[in-house]
Amino acid sequence: MATEIKSASVARGVDKITHETYYVVKSDDSKNTWHEVRWNNELLAWQCDGEKCVYQHGGMACKHARSVLEVLKIRRARIALAMGGEAPQTVARLQAEEDRKLEAQVERRYTAPLNGNRQFSLLK
Numbered sequence: 001m002a003t004e005i006k007s008a009s010v011a012r013g014v015d016k017i018t019h020e021t022y023y024v025v026k027s028d029d030s031k032n033t034w035h036e037v038r039w040n041n042e043l044l045a046w047q048c049d050g051e052k053c054v055y056q057h058g059g060m061a062c063k064h065a066r067s068v069l070e071v072l073k074i075r076r077a078r079i080a081l082a083m084g085g086e087a088p089q090t091v092a093r094l095q096a097e098e099d100r101k102l103e104a105q106v107e108r109r110y111t112a113p114l115n116g117n118r119q120f121s122l123l124k
């Protein structure tokens with residue numbers, strides 16, 4: 001993996017028209033560039049806006065998409081803790097599954113659907 005996540009500048013937004021959740025990640029290279037990372041329903045993955053991003057392999061493995069996955073991981077864990085009971089264990093198990101699948105996909109470097117747990121993926 002060539003790129004490192006250096007900055008933690010990730011902001012969460014909700015599209016006023018579509019009510020879609022999306023994230024913006026500040027670019028390390030250019031001060032005024034923010035990459036938009038949106039959920040892709042066909043790929044079942046978070047995808048960076050590839051036009052501006054030079055690090056992407058289909059926009060899912062670039063440092064911006066990965067920053068968002070980190071934020072989501074923390075967010076999910078926090079939600080699970082608040083839910084209590086078995087939720088933290090369940091979420092941890094599903095998260096580990098997703099991590100494994102993403103790693104495998106990054107290794108293959110192509111943009112086939114992740115085939116992840118759809119409901120878990122939609123926890124955004």
Ligand SMILES: [Zn+2]
Pocket residue numbers: 035048049053054055056059062063064065
């Ligand atoms: Zn990117």
